[in-house]
Amino acid sequence: MPRFIMMVVVAAVVAVLFAGSALAFQCPKLIAQINTESGNRLDAASAGAKQKATEAQKLHAEGKHADSEKVAKEGLAMLGKAM
Numbered sequence: 001m002p003r004f005i006m007m008v009v010v011a012a013v014v015a016v017l018f019a020g021s022a023l024a025f026q027c028p029k030l031i032a033q034i035n036t037e038s039g040n041r042l043d044a045a046s047a048g049a050k051q052k053a054t055e056a057q058k059l060h061a062e063g064k065h066a067d068s069e070k071v072a073k074e075g076l077a078m079l080g081k082a083m
Contacts, residue, residue, distance in 0.1 A: 027060040030072035037079045049075040 034053040038046040052075030059068035 027056060027065055027068040027072060030069060030076065031056050031060070033081070034072060034075045034079065037076070037081055045078045045080075049078040051075075052078065 031053045034049050034056075038049050038053075052071050056068045056072040056075065059065075059071060
């Protein structure tokens with residue numbers, strides 16, 4: 001029984017580690033979505049969303065993925081795209 005419990009714990013730790021790295025890749029996807037959605041638009045919402053995309057990219061590069069994702073989602077909300 002202790003061996004089974006140890007295997008479950010190890011599997012859970014591995015799952016958490018892989019989930020964390022998978023979430024880190026969501027930042028660029030959201031940033032790309034902002035850039036695609038804003039395209040050649042020249043309105044205030046588009047300009048604000050592009051600023052949020054730039055800020056999110058900077059945070060992503062710094063390894064602050066949770067903050068990057070939050071900012072990117074704010075940018076998408078400016079464009080009327082809820083996540």
